[in-house]
Amino acid sequence: MTATPPPETPGPPLQPGRAPGSRSAAPDRIGRAGNALARALQRITASALGPYQSAVIRVGFAATYLFFLLRELPHRHELYGPDSPWHWDLARQLTAGNEAFSVLLWSDSTLWFEAVYALTLLSAAALLLGWRTRTMSVLFMVGVLSVQNRSVFMGDGGDNVIHLMAIYLVLTRCAQVWSLDARREAREAERAAEGLPPRRDAVGPVLWAMLGPVLIVATVMDGLGGTWWLRVLLWLLWLSVAAWWAANRYAPAGQPRALLDVLANLVHNATLVVIMVEVCLIYATAGWYKIQGSRWQDGTALYYPLKLDYFTPWPALSDVLASSGLMVMVLTYATVVVQVAFPFTLFNRRLKNVLLVIMIGEHAGIALLLGLPFFSMAMIAADAVFLPTAFLMWLGGRAVWGRQRLSAWLPFGSRFRQGPEVKGVPGARPAHDRDRPGDGAHGGTGEAPPHGGGGGHTLVG
Numbered sequence: 001m002t003a004t005p006p007p008e009t010p011g012p013p014l015q016p017g018r019a020p021g022s023r024s025a026a027p028d029r030i031g032r033a034g035n036a037l038a039r040a041l042q043r044i045t046a047s048a049l050g051p052y053q054s055a056v057i058r059v060g061f062a063a064t065y066l067f068f069l070l071r072e073l074p075h076r077h078e079l080y081g082p083d084s085p086w087h088w089d090l091a092r093q094l095t096a097g098n099e100a101f102s103v104l105l106w107s108d109s110t111l112w113f114e115a116v117y118a119l120t121l122l123s124a125a126a127l128l129l130g131w132r133t134r135t136m137s138v139l140f141m142v143g144v145l146s147v148q149n150r151s152v153f154m155g156d157g158g159d160n161v162i163h164l165m166a167i168y169l170v171l172t173r174c175a176q177v178w179s180l181d182a183r184r185e186a187r188e189a190e191r192a193a194e195g196l197p198p199r200r201d202a203v204g205p206v207l208w209a210m211l212g213p214v215l216i217v218a219t220v221m222d223g224l225g226g227t228w229w230l231r232v233l234l235w236l237l238w239l240s241v242a243a244w245w246a247a248n249r250y251a252p253a254g255q256p257r258a259l260l261d262v263l264a265n266l267v268h269n270a271t272l273v274v275i276m277v278e279v280c281l282i283y284a285t286a287g288w289y290k291i292q293g294s295r296w297q298d299g300t301a302l303y304y305p306l307k308l309d310y311f312t313p314w315p316a317l318s319d320v321l322a323s324s325g326l327m328v329m330v331l332t333y334a335t336v337v338v339q340v341a342f343p344f345t346l347f348n349r350r351l352k353n354v355l356l357v358i359m360i361g362e363h364a365g366i367a368l369l370l371g372l373p374f375f376s377m378a379m380i381a382a383d384a385v386f387l388p389t390a391f392l393m394w395l396g397g398r399a400v401w402g403r404q405r406l407s408a409w410l411p412f413g414s415r416f417r418q419g420p421e422v423k424g425v426p427g428a429r430p431a432h433d434r435d436r437p438g439d440g441a442h443g444g445t446g447e448a449p450p451h452g453g454g455g456g457h458t459l460v461g
Contacts, residue, residue, distance in 0.1 A: 130179020
């Protein structure tokens, strides 16, 4: 006897043009898209992205301008000071027309010029080390704008890049790693893990109290130039310190502190995107303008600067390169191709990294052959925003290892070593010691965690 199968239960009628199973496919796609959007929002609000890239930008541009100021120290009066051919009265007339900002135009006193030059030099050094990074980034921006706007005809192209990046650095959390601020944060985290109270910080409030009256007087006396954004930026930075201080003191784990952290992360991440777009625009516009030039089209553009005395610090080397027509043509065309193609290679990691190496080598060649070291340093520092994080972490590890090896050979070097010696790595901590709270991936290099209370997120921190 054969069993009769049960009758099939009729399902809901299918709509015309809809395949079976598509009724739940659309909600699934919407749900996956919503989850992806939520994860993206969580990522850009919960952490400041690119901590190593922003640190390299900070170090690169601070070092570039520091070395420039030191090299021009004997000639500072002729370039930007009272003996400049571009006289103080001419500079004042120009800034009155273009509404530029320069504290050097507050007074034509030689003493005032020396004070501003020294302050700019010191702020560049402090920014390089990552000490009180937000304060120093503001002072660095003021110094760069003041010096460059005093004599606008001085510079080699790299000054424009430094001008822009000095403004962008103020908005980034660029001291999360490789900074004295990060080391201070890591030590405070260790003290908190051990149940010790935080150290009292008197430097931050003192800096805030000193800068406040200066900002008030500059605003009242109309000394901030004619650009409204600079006034708004400086006042927001100064007033935000009070909000950060109150949140950290009265509600360190509360909602106001979390909101301020989210806002800081959003500003940092947006500024990092602006820096990337800026670098792409620099290369794209430079490449497309070169394409329109006849010398770049026939492959002879590189030959002419190699024959100018002003751009030949090594005449023999320039003559050797200029004597090879094939090499001149290859380098000329390669420069155009790399600059035009670079923005289109950002979506291919391997190709982008190859072009980065080529462009960094190109700028190194410009520094050597054409005698433009500070232009090349500025462009290499800007290119660093696209360097892979793994490479930067490896580079930081090598730097720490070299520092530890060097300290082992110096007198009293053991005072600066991180802890007990591990076989093969002088100064490294053993595994059980690295697992303590506050150490780990960041503690060995004096780095703070890349989000949360990272160093350098306020005007005085």
